[in-house]
Amino acid sequence: MGPPSQLWKRPAQRRLSRCLPSGAARSSTAPAPALAPAPAAARPLPYEAIPRSGRNAWLSLYRLWRSNSFPRFHLVMQRNFQRLGPIYRCGPRAAGLLGSPARRGAGRGGCSGMAGFSRTRHGGRAEARILSHRETVGTYNCVNVLLPRDAAQLFQSEGIFPRRMGIESWIAHRQLRNHKCGIFLLAVSLAGSPARRNGEEWRSDRLILNKEVISPAGTRKFLPFLNAVAQDFVTLMHQRISKNTRRSLTIDLYSDLFRFTLEASSYALYGERLGLLEESPNAESQRFISAVETMLRTTLPLLFIPPGLMRWVNTKLWRDHIEAWDTIFKHADKCIQNIYQEFCLGQPRKYSGIMAELLVQAELPLDSIKANITEFTAGGVDTTAMPLLFTLFELARNPSVQTAIRREIAEAESQGPRELSKVLNSMPLLKSALKETLRLYPVGITVQRYPTKDVVLQNYCVPAGTLCQVGLYAMGRSPEVFSNPERYDPMRWLSKEDNSFKALAFGFGARQCIGRRLAETEMMLFLMHVLRNFRIDTVSKADIKTVFGFILMPEKPPLLTFRPID
Numbered sequence: 001m002g003p004p005s006q007l008w009k010r011p012a013q014r015r016l017s018r019c020l021p022s023g024a025a026r027s028s029t030a031p032a033p034a035l036a037p038a039p040a041a042a043r044p045l046p047y048e049a050i051p052r053s054g055r056n057a058w059l060s061l062y063r064l065w066r067s068n069s070f071p072r073f074h075l076v077m078q079r080n081f082q083r084l085g086p087i088y089r090c091g092p093r094a095a096g097l098l099g100s101p102a103r104r105g106a107g108r109g110g111c112s113g114m115a116g117f118s119r120t121r122h123g124g125r126a127e128a129r130i131l132s133h134r135e136t137v138g139t140y141n142c143v144n145v146l147l148p149r150d151a152a153q154l155f156q157s158e159g160i161f162p163r164r165m166g167i168e169s170w171i172a173h174r175q176l177r178n179h180k181c182g183i184f185l186l187a188v189s190l191a192g193s194p195a196r197r198n199g200e201e202w203r204s205d206r207l208i209l210n211k212e213v214i215s216p217a218g219t220r221k222f223l224p225f226l227n228a229v230a231q232d233f234v235t236l237m238h239q240r241i242s243k244n245t246r247r248s249l250t251i252d253l254y255s256d257l258f259r260f261t262l263e264a265s266s267y268a269l270y271g272e273r274l275g276l277l278e279e280s281p282n283a284e285s286q287r288f289i290s291a292v293e294t295m296l297r298t299t300l301p302l303l304f305i306p307p308g309l310m311r312w313v314n315t316k317l318w319r320d321h322i323e324a325w326d327t328i329f330k331h332a333d334k335c336i337q338n339i340y341q342e343f344c345l346g347q348p349r350k351y352s353g354i355m356a357e358l359l360v361q362a363e364l365p366l367d368s369i370k371a372n373i374t375e376f377t378a379g380g381v382d383t384t385a386m387p388l389l390f391t392l393f394e395l396a397r398n399p400s401v402q403t404a405i406r407r408e409i410a411e412a413e414s415q416g417p418r419e420l421s422k423v424l425n426s427m428p429l430l431k432s433a434l435k436e437t438l439r440l441y442p443v444g445i446t447v448q449r450y451p452t453k454d455v456v457l458q459n460y461c462v463p464a465g466t467l468c469q470v471g472l473y474a475m476g477r478s479p480e481v482f483s484n485p486e487r488y489d490p491m492r493w494l495s496k497e498d499n500s501f502k503a504l505a506f507g508f509g510a511r512q513c514i515g516r517r518l519a520e521t522e523m524m525l526f527l528m529h530v531l532r533n534f535r536i537d538t539v540s541k542a543d544i545k546t547v548f549g550f551i552l553m554p555e556k557p558p559l560l561t562f563r564p565i566d
C-alpha cells in the first residue's frame with residue numbers, strides 16, 4: 001500500500017481522466033480544469049454511501065480534543081481528503097440530517113427517494129426521532145468537499161438566503177445584552193438548534209450595507225483613509241530603523257500588523273484615528289485593542305462548549321468574553337455620539353467613514369448600524385493581519401517575486417498622480433500575490449452552506465439542509481486542483497487557466513465577505529508602501545507551521561528583516 005496521498009490519487013485521477021475529451025492526453029501532475037463536468041453516472045448513489053471519516057461523531061470530537069488536534073484541524077481535514085477521496089462525511093451512520101425543514105417537505109423523485117429516507121417510508125414518529133438525533137449530533141454532522149466543481153454545485157443550491165454556521169458565544173452576548181445581530185450573525189445555523197429564520201432581515205440589511213462597504217463607489221470613498229494609515233506604518237518603521245545603527249530591523253511583526261489593521265479598519269469605519277501606530281497609544285485605545293484581542297482569543301475555546309453550558313463550564317472564560325464585547329460595543333457607542341455631535345454643530349459635512357454615511361442615510365435603524373459596525377470591527381483585524389504576515393514571509397523567501405512586484409509598483413507610479421483605485425487596478429501581480437497567499441493560507445479553513453434543495457456532489461445525493469463545507473485549505477494544497485501547489489507562484493492567477501471556484505477565501509455570492517474590498521485594498525496599499533520603501537528578508541526560509549485558532553495562524557511568527565531602499 002502506498003502513502004495516503006497515493007491512495008486518493010488513484011481513484012481521483014481515474015475520475016478526472018474520465019472528464020477529459022476523448023483522446024486528450026494530460027500529464028499526471030496537471031490539475032483538472034476547474035469546472036470539468038462530473039463524469040456522467042447512471043444513477044446517483046445514496047447519501048449513506050459517502051465515505052465516512054469516523055464511526056461516531058462524538059468519539060471523533062473527543063479524540064480530537066484529547067489529542068489536542070483542534071489546532072491541526074486543517075491538516076486533519078486535508079488527510080481525510082487524501083484518505084477518503086474528494087468527498088467525505090462526518091456524523092452518524094444513518095442520515096439523521098434528514099430532519100431538516102427542507103427535507104421534511106421533500107417528496108419522491110430525484111435524490112429524495114434514496115435509501116428509504118423519504119417521509120412516506122418513515123412516517124412522522126420516525127422523522128421526529130431522526131430530527132432529535134440530528135440536533136444531538138449538531139454541527140459535526142456534515143459533508144466535506146474540495147473540488148471547484150463541487151463548490152460550484154453547492155453555491156448554485158444556496159438559495160436567496162444563503163446560510164452558514166453561526167458563532168454561539170457571539171449570539172449569546174447579543175441576547176444577554178439585548179443588542180441586535182449584525183449580518184454576520186443573522187440567518188445562520190447553530191449546533192443543536194434549528195435554522196434561525198431571519199433570512200429576510202439579513203438580506204434587506206445586507207443590501208443597504210453593500211452600498212457603503214463593498215460597492216466600487218463605496219470603496220473609493222474610504223481608500224484615502226486606508227492609504228494614510230499605510231503611509232504612517234512606513235513612517236513608524238523608518239523611525240525604528242533610524243534608531244538602529246545597523247540600518248535594518250529584524251522583528252516579529254505580528255502585533256504591529258494587528259495594530260495596523262485595527263487602526264486602518266477603525267479609521268474607515270468610524271472616521272477616527274485611534275493612534276495605535278504611535279510609540280505609546282493612549283489608554284482608551286489600549287483598552288479597545290486588548291478587548292478585540294480578548295474577544296478573539298476567547299471565541300475559539302467557546303466554539304466547542306455546547307450551548308447553555310457555556311456560562312457555567314468556565315466562568316472566567318465566559319466573563320472575559322462578555323466583558324470584551326461590552327468594551328467593543330462601548331467604543332462604537334462613543335463614536336456614534338461623536339458623529340452626532342458633529343451633525344448638531346452643523347459643520348459642513350465631508351466623508352468621515354462608513355458609519356457616518358449609514359447614519360446620514362438613515363436607511364437602517366440605529367441599533368442595526370451599531371450591531372453591524374461592531375461586527376465589522378471584530379471581523380476586520382486579524383483576518384487581514386494574518387494574510388499580510390504570510391505575504392511578507394512568502395515575498396521574503398521568494399525574492400524574484402518581490403522584485404517583480406516592486407517593478408510593477410514603480411511602473412504604476414510612473415504614470416503620475418491618479419485616483420487610488422486606478423493605481424490599485426494597475427497592479428495585477430500584487431493582487432495575485434494576495435490571492436496566492438490566501439490559497440496557501442486561507443483565513444477560514446472552510447466555507448459552509450446548507451443547500452436549500454437536494455444536490456448531487458461527486459455523484460452522491462446530499463439532502464437539502466445538510467451542512468456542507470468546502471475545504472479551502474485542502475483545496476489550495478491539492479495537486480488535483482493546482483499544479484505544483486506548494487510553490488508560491490502569483491503568476492498562476494494571471495495565466496489563461498480556468499480558475500473558476502478556485503479562489504474562495506472570501507466565500508462566494510450574495511453572502512460572500514462584505515469586508516472583502518476593504519481588506520483587499522487595505523492589504524494592497526500596505527504592501528505597495530512597504531515594498532516601495534523596504535527590501536524584506538526572512539531569517540529562515542523553512543515552511544511555516546500553521547495552527548487553526550479560530551483563524552489560520554503561524555505556530556511561530558517568522559522573523560522578518562526590513563532594509564530601507566535608498
Ligand code: HEM
Nearest residue numbers: 183184376379380383443505506507508511512513515519
Ligand atoms: C483577508 C481578510 C478577510 C477574509 C479572508 C475574510 C473571509 C470571510 C469569509 C470566508 C466569510 C464567509 C463568506 C461566505 O460564507 O461566503 C466572511 C464573512 C464576513 N466577513 Fe470577512 N474576511 C476578511 C476580512 C473582513 C473584514 C475587513 C471585515 C469587516 C468589514 C469582514 C466582515 C465580514 C462580515 C460582516 C461577514 C458576514 C457577511 C454576511 O454574512 O453577509 N471580513 N469573511
